[in-house]
Amino acid sequence: MNQTQLGNRKFIIGGFFCFVALVYVCRLFYLQIVDERYKMDAQNNTFRYQTQYPARGYIYDRNGKILVQNEASYDLIVIPRETKGCDTASLCDVLEISKKEYLKRIKKASQYPNSPRKQSVFEKQMSAKTAAELQEKMYRFKGFFIQKRSLRKYPKPVAAHLLGYVGEVSKEKSAKDAYYKEGDYIGISGIERSYENALRGKKGVQIALTDVHNKIVGSYMNGEYDTAAIQGKPLYCTIDVDLQEYGEKLMKGFKGAVVALEPTTGEILAMVSAPSYDPNVLVSGKQRNRAFAKMYQDSSLPLFNRALQAMYPPGSTFKLLGALIGQHEGVIHRGSVFPCAHGFPPMGGKPKCHSHAAVNLPGSVATSCNSYYSYVFREITDQKKFPRYADGYSHWRNMVMSFGPGTHLGTDLPYDKPGNVPSADYYNKVYGVNGWKSNTIVSLGIGQEALLLVPLQMANVVATIANKGFYYIPHCIKGVGKQGEVDKKFKEKHFVGVQKEEYYENVIDGMQMCFDSGTAYWERVPGIVACGKTGTAENPHGKSHAVFMAFAPRDNPKIVIACLVENAGWGSVWAAPVVSLMMEKYLTGKVTRTWEEQRIMAADLIHGKNLLSTEFH
């Protein structure tokens, strides 16, 4: 082939180019002139999507009283590039902002990550009055519109920690989860967080048609493709709002926590963390910021949910577990007696004990003998059947943990702490591999050492005793939605390591004696057979914590309460009255011992004021 022949290829190449161009022109003719479909589509393209925000689900207490409801709130939305010709001066007047502030906000709404073409919030959570005033003059405010949202409202200012609060979704979350856009609200703590998916409902969208000037000219397809916002599902809470409110009143002057459970279901009747706050202050913008700033600085930590997150040594209340496990292991029985010489003799009288007569098992519970439970702990862990001491110890630990301490109970509230039952490895590290034996750590037997429980676990231990061998996972929601669905894990019985009813009866006898003749004698509830156990948890950081746990009535128990008051000394002085008053309130509906009630409510241990100096001269 020579150059002239190759030269003919220019016609092939040029012809091919022309052919492709012609095909494209034909295609354009089809698209632009023949086919009408795309012209229709173009009209439909000029939509504006307006999100319809659903109201969150209501929350009711166990008797159907409203715990959380909603209140309308109005946001002013701006699309910066459409604000040309807006009556800025009167807008500033209504919102009570300066022209400078106005420009600042417009600038913020125009810059990344916002955009002049996108909707941004200009003013958050306006009052109904401001919104109405704006609405009247809306035609003068080009590029602005009002979006309705709903905010939480709490008819009674109680159960702040339990209910949690709602706030703006974090950037990380909105980036990960397609449901949330920046500026959306989400449950941040408490029930609001753990039941977010049920409470949030479903966003809707309204599609509006706009013209070339982006003015809304009507709804798209008469709203055929609009979706209405669906309100979140209602939640039925296990809380008794009256008991909760009463508990919070009693605990007002204390730092500490109260957890009340219904042992036959595991339902949480009340969960008080003191000091608390009015949940209404965390609802909206400016007020929330102020409240947060104040509470963060408060040394009494009002934002901290002590009932789930504060880990305390259980003190003497832990002896109940010692008595149960000891019987189960066969190292003690109802008639067992141990020496007590104002303390634990093998260790030279430590831990110390107070003066009391020689006691059998129920008596040891009632008098809370330290020496007795030091012996019990030693007998359990030193059993011959275990080749090494660590094995005996681990066996004891597993038995304890079957009651809940040291584990996450699996409750439906977020951020619960597991507490601590130290492992054998821990002591191996502290004392060296064979460097520890029962006497080294004997104060575990009386609820001290490195043992830590959260108040919810304390209540769960008593519930297990009241049930004589099993518990339901403590939970605070007994129904989601109108059908009242509930996670089936809350319907399952959890059996603990000790099962024989007789062992429980022996311990419960001692707990009843505690009210009849023991440490809680002054806290008897008239007409009700209650069983309890006091505790004084030694605390390396300061004055001992007062602990008290009880259930009532003895036959067919209806309520279990554990109470811890920080730095309050003996359990019988501050913790037992709170428990006893709450039991009376719940079981009889009224409180007869008003003097006791007044004494507790007037106390203020947080600021160190003595009760008698002010109100009771």
Add this chain to the structure above:
Amino acid sequence: MARNLENKVFFGVDRLTIIIYALLVFMGWLNIYAAVYNEDHQNILDTSQKYGKQLIWIGGAAILAFSILVIDSSLYSAFAYGFYAFFIIANILVIWLGREVKGSRSWFRFGDFGIQPAEFMKFATNLALAKFLSTQQRVVNTQFRLKWKDIFKNYKGMFYAFAFILSPLVIIKVLQDETGLAIVFVAFIIVLYREGMNVGVLIFGLLAVVLFVLALIVNVTSLLIALAVIALSLFLFVPRNKRNFISVALVYVLAAGVVLGTNYVYNHLEPHQRVRIDVLLGRGEVDMKKEGYNVNQAKIAIGSGGLLGKGYLQGTQTKYDFVPEQDTDFIFCTVGEEWGFVGSTVVIFLELFLILRVIFLAERQRSNFSRIYGYGVASVLFFHLAVNIGMTIGLMPVIGIPLPFFSYGGSSLWSFTILLFIFIKLDASRLLIFR
């Protein structure tokens, strides 16, 4: 003096080409203005907006064009390999020195402005290829044997020619992950064809594309049977001898290989590329709100233009950003919507006319180097035109490459300007070369 210089610079320059070029650049800028237009920024000189920046790029392009015309034309041939080596290195270095944009490192950044070395690889490759093919040729020429086909019979020559084309393709695709910029180098196959490559290669290439598409939309087994029937029926027309049997069998095996390999290749594409092919062929369920969005919105914008368009700056689709990348790769949507069928056709014909003009000029060159370079220019421009407009009207898969002289972007405008003006300069000095 000034007059002299002007005369010298513009001596022999093809004014028609320059006029079409200027017209296209001006129309491109008008459409970029329309694509980014909004009421807040109406000042055409606002350099925070793309149309303002494009003015700066256009100014730069004019300076570049002028400089190219001033420089002696023999320089381009002399430094052809030098340019090639320089830009190959630049394209490798950009991976470390460049700024990451949308996941790939292919930009050198200078303040608000960015340069993509891959764009400049086009003219450098064109120069090097022209130089290589023309020197191969000269050896043949000195022996007074005008056997052009020889380069392509000689495997070494063939190998080098393909190496010049494929090296930048591989570097840009693999290292920079810029599929659109890389695939353009395929256009140089047209140059090889013009210079004597066996037409069979081209035909088989086209056949492979057709088979690939067929294998994706029809059943593979029935396709293979159909091919066998076609192959056998060939013998109704050709003599049934051993040689024909072997060649038909060979072609059939190759074709079957393409058909059977299709699924493998398809499954090893990146997900977004697979989706683009699906969108083009209407395979499976294409969601017009997601993967089909770009193409569908582009078609809506163009389709809604009608015969005469909605008028300048009146396009609703354009104005409200329904079409992504509207100022760069999808600039043709603005043309289609605001200028209608008439405007779109004018643009296509203007671009086509420029390309045909370049071919006409290339054919009148005395120097092989200039002719080959000219064909390179025409091929690259055509490839961009065909793929870019093809994707906006749903005839090609979406590949991010610009419309020559039209799309926003300094690198592409400058690279096309350099590409074209080197040729204009070579053409202007064609009478000075007597080879």
